[in-house]
Amino acid sequence: MARVYPTAAALTYRDYLALPASPRLELIDGLALAMAGPGRLHQAAVLSVAAQLYNQLLGKACRPYVAPFDVRLPKASEVEGEERNVLQPDVFVVCDRSKERERSLLGAPDFVLEVTSPSTSSRDHIGKRRLYEAAGVREYWLFDPDTRLLHLYRREGAGFGRPEVLLGIGVHALVSLEGVQIDFDLVEKPDGWREPTLDDVE
Numbered sequence: 724m725a726r727v728y729p730t731a732a733a734l735t736y737r738d739y740l741a742l743p744a745s746p747r748l749e750l751i752d753g754l755a756l757a758m759a760g761p762g763r764l765h766q767a768a769v770l771s772v773a774a775q776l777y778n779q780l781l782g783k784a785c786r787p788y789v790a791p792f793d794v795r796l797p798k799a800s801e802v803e804g805e806e807r808n809v810l811q812p813d814v815f816v817v818c819d820r821s822k823e824r825e826r827s828l829l830g831a832p833d834f835v836l837e838v839t840s841p842s843t844s845s846r847d848h849i850g851k852r853r854l855y856e857a858a859g860v861r862e863y864w865l866f867d868p869d870t871r872l873l874h875l876y877r878r879e880g881a882g883f884g885r886p887e888v889l890l891g892i893g894v895h896a897l898v899s900l901e902g903v904q905i906d907f908d909l910v911e912k913p914d915g916w917r918e919p920t921l922d923d924v925e
Contacts, residue, residue, distance in 0.1 A: 736795055736806045736827075747791055751850055753807040759842050764868035767911040768838045769813050772866075776816060779903050785818040785833065793827035796858040803829065808854050813838045816900060831858035833899050839867045852876065856883045861899035866891055869913055892918060 733753020742748060746757040761769070769789055776787040794815065796808040806829075815832035817823065822830040835855055837847045847865055855863050856876070863876040863883065873891040876883040877898055889895065891907040 733807050735804065736809055737804045739809055747811065749811055750807060750809040762840065764911060764913060765838045765840060768866060768868045771910045772814050772836055772905055775905055775909065776814065776903065784820065785816050785900060786820065787814065787816050789814055794832060795827050795829050796831060796854055810851060810854065831860045834862045834897055835860050836864045836866060839865050862897055
């Protein structure tokens with residue numbers, strides 16, 4: 724991510740809507756940040772996960788979304804339209820449909836999955852995790868399509884517990900959505916990738 728539109732004052736969601744549509748942007752603490760274009764494996768992972776969630780949630784109250792769609796994370800002191808944190812998660816699920824707006828979600832999703840890359844990994848693991856945790860996201864997963872490492876953050880009381888770090892193969896169940904799971908074997912693997920064997924850890 725690269726910083727853009729430097730300004731002495733923190734931008735709000737109203738300011739954000741007035742910015743050019745390209746490049747795609749997020750607001751973090753009022754700072755507009757350009758988002759890098761996703762690669763092929765990133766797109767394949769997003770489509771696979773989103774399709775699985777769509778099929779499992781069809782006819783249920785919860786609804787899956789994919790980027791680009793604004794998620795506004797208001798602080799207690801911010802009125803609607805004055806939010807200074809506006810993210811575009813790769814895949815997310817919302818069950819409280821009163822949060823839905825025509826062009827955005829106002830409030831925390833229940834589940835968020837970010838597909839990471841070398842250029843976004845630090846922000847996804849630190850900055851965005853902090854915002855999702857503070858906003859009340861129940862479950863935050865990060866998936867690296869190149870290494871297939873999966874970091875699972877789940878809410879424990881007021882915040883996330885320690886992450887569970889797994890190899891993104893096989894089926895992993897969401898605890899925030901009863902009966903919903905993601906089969907990472909259906910997500911495209913990098914060329915030449917092979918599952919680790921016991922020899923790899925000896």
